[in-house]
Amino acid sequence: MISLILIVFVSLFFTGLISRTKSLLSGRKGPGIFQPMRDIFRLWKKGSVYSVTTSFIFQIAPTVYIASVLMAILMVPFGNKPGLISFDGDFIMFAYMLALGKFLMIISAFDTGSSFEGMGASREALFSMLVEPAFFVLIGSFALFTGHTSFLEIFSELHYGTQISYLLGGLASFVLIMIAMVENSRMPIDDPKTHLELTMIHEVMVLDNSGFDLGLIMYTTNLKFAMYGAVIANFFIGMFPLGVSIPMFLIIQAGFAITVGIIESFMARFRMGHNPQFVYILTSVSLLIFFGVLLVLGKFA
């Protein structure tokens, strides 16, 4: 429960923090950190225009998208406090739930019969497919490390005894941040600020969404960021009492947002053709973590 509340709370200003970081780094004052949320509220109070080509799929997709992310958030624990739902193998459900939302968004891009949106859908489908193994291997390595197979048990068992395990935690954070960047279509995979349809991924998929639906989609992005932030935070807060872990959680989330802002300020978007290579790196790092864990456990034989 506590993780749900905190994630929803963080989601209110996460993207605001990112854009604030970016504007400060580029020497501007920039909007306040609640500005993106205000924009979303404004969208929720607007009418919409639907393409004549679309069907019911286009109407339901944003709803399913946000529902899938919310359901995934229910499974994220808060350190050693369980999320609303916790069971053996919940991270499998977590990944597949997110995939369900993505499936609907991809086909809703097809639903418009547009000449651009399929392009974004194609890239989104490919990159999220390539990123999936990284997540599973990462969780697999921590399952191996702790001997458990659910989010809650893994995170409450994590303890940083040796130096090599700190290294594992750091690498895991790197992988998760990058997964979050890919899943949310941010730099260096995708540039959310681009204005050319041919170079977009996520933005071009939602070109035809407007009003309430667009608000839902944008808020879901915020939620997803906060959710990945929570998963990252869980790697570090497992053994602390609530008084310490809640501030730590917020600091880690803020740090995550600022990191994203810094990455976006100083990196250019990769060429589209180089993206798959970059995503493969994540799987390789996850494999590195996996073998690191095997090494730590002395299971190399």
Add this chain to the structure above:
Amino acid sequence: MEKSLFEITNLIAILAAVSIPFLKMKRGGILTLGIITLTVIANSVLALSIFTNGPVEFIYPGSWVTGAVPVRFDYLSAWFILVTSFTFLTGTWYGAQYMKKYAEQEDNLKLHFTAFIFLYISLIDLCLVQNGIVFLVIWEVMALSSFIVIIFEHQKRSTLKAGINFLIQSHVSILFLTLAFMWVKTKTGSFDFNAISVYTSSETQIGAFALFIFFFIGFGIKAGFVPFHTWLPLAHPAAPSHVSGIMSGVIIKIGIYGILRVLMNIKAEMIPIGYFILFISVITGIYGVMLAIIQHNLKKLLAYHSIENIGIIGIGIGLGVLGLGYNEQILIWTGFGGALLHVLNHSLFKSLLFFSAGNVYQATHTMNIESLGGLIKKIPHSGYLFLMASLAICGLPPFNGFVSEFFIYNGLFHGLVTGNFKLILSLLFSILGLVSIGGLALICFTKAFGTVFLGTPRKKTAEDFSIENRQRIWPMYLIAVLIMIIGLFPVIFNKYLSNIIGLYQPVLAGDSNGGIFSQLTVIGWYSLGFLLLVVLIYITRSIITEKYKMSQNLTWGCGYIGSGEKMQYTASSFIRTYRKLAEPLLLIKKEKEDARGLYPGKIMNKTHALDKIEFWMIDKTVLMLRKTLNVFVFLQNGNFQAYLLYGIVFIGLALFFPLIYEKISMLINFLNQL
């Protein structure tokens, strides 16, 4: 009771099949429908009674050729009978509507009906008979009747070609099975399946493993394991859609049944067998889906997906066998449980997909997804059911595919935690494989559903949208309901699965399944919660948006407002990035004509996705064989005298060879004595 019911269903079916040729076409159709429905009900009652009352066995005396013919109803056969019967029920009712289009081909239809009944009965009998030689005879009946139902449209050359390919590969499969059964027979003198355990428990490890390989190749050809899969993508598009659905849903599963049955009887070191199945299954899964993505023919795409799903089932089986080898309860439960459940799940969503594809075909007369589009507005039921089945086949919650994949994932991760180094590495490989399969399936089905049903038509096709009538839709909804039930209440299969898994594991401790079934309950509730949340958000959305203005307009085209049908993203463009990535592993033939000069002529770009394994293993080999045999073409010179000479030479050789052999051996003996 079981025995008489078994005999009666067989007898009724055979009588019906024999009498159909003498009936009018329409009556024959009704009779087929009636007989299949009746026997399906009888068989389902039989199978369910096995689950409540325990296994039944009876033995027919047989003849001096076959030896005693045992018929054993156990949980495994009951499970496969249930799966087969359900798909046949929906398939027959759907097929009855589908075949109305061909009503003028009277004789052809009658043959189809007869073969159809034989096909169903032979599949059921295969699950029960446990005598090698009788099994092979029924297997042959099954192969021939499926050949006949596949080549229904035999006027088309491509159909006939695919059918003959199927026939040949079926017989290669029979060859391997015959060799395997003969092997056991010569060593033990019995065709009974139990003789396999008798033989393998006294045999060396390598011998038992080799015997298993023979069985695996035989059954694997039917199931479609890579590299024995090449008949599937040819046969599925050729067959009428209800047959494709049944073929993908249950006929290939009889191969899985065979493998599971052999695994039950074979008494060998399980660990190498487990690794073998696991490895080949991961390859099968990935290869199947990788090729599925680049297909442009909807039914061919679905056929490659059957290969992928056989891979997933195989991963489950491999995991279970490894569990037997390492004596890990949880692996046995999740592995075999996942595999068995996936057999059922795949039969459901794949038949639903093929039936929807059949509707698409009869509405538009094409299967080329590049020509289609926007069908969800024309045939909405088929569209939404196709979407549902697509979500299920991608293993997404809250549908049934997720449940079986969850089983298998769970086993893989548990094995990771408890296993040794070799096991961990293999499981890591399998996890990577299964995850990639899931992701690639997502690309494939977003492509298939998106291009066929969404957007606007990309080319002019036939428009026969009246085909989507109520009689055709209800069997499909029946499948959909079952998909939902399994997705939301997976725990109902608890008892069936534990009964079957108990067959593999003689000492069954009370609650040693590692709580997998309690997880199923949670998954069910969770999925239900998800659906509720979707409904809730949707209602909220409707209430809020009601207040604001809704309008309709053209899709955004950067200011371009003309017709955009030709500019829509196509299936090929959707997968282009993937194709570029995967190109080194695939075999794609391209024909291209660029625009050249000031007044460019026609431009075109064609891609043909070929199957690399088929190309090297089948096409190249056949070509080489033909080349070699062509050398001897001079023998066939049409000269009668020459043919007489061959006869004489042959007789002479046949007569004198033993004589010469004797002389030579005498000579060698003589030399040896020196």
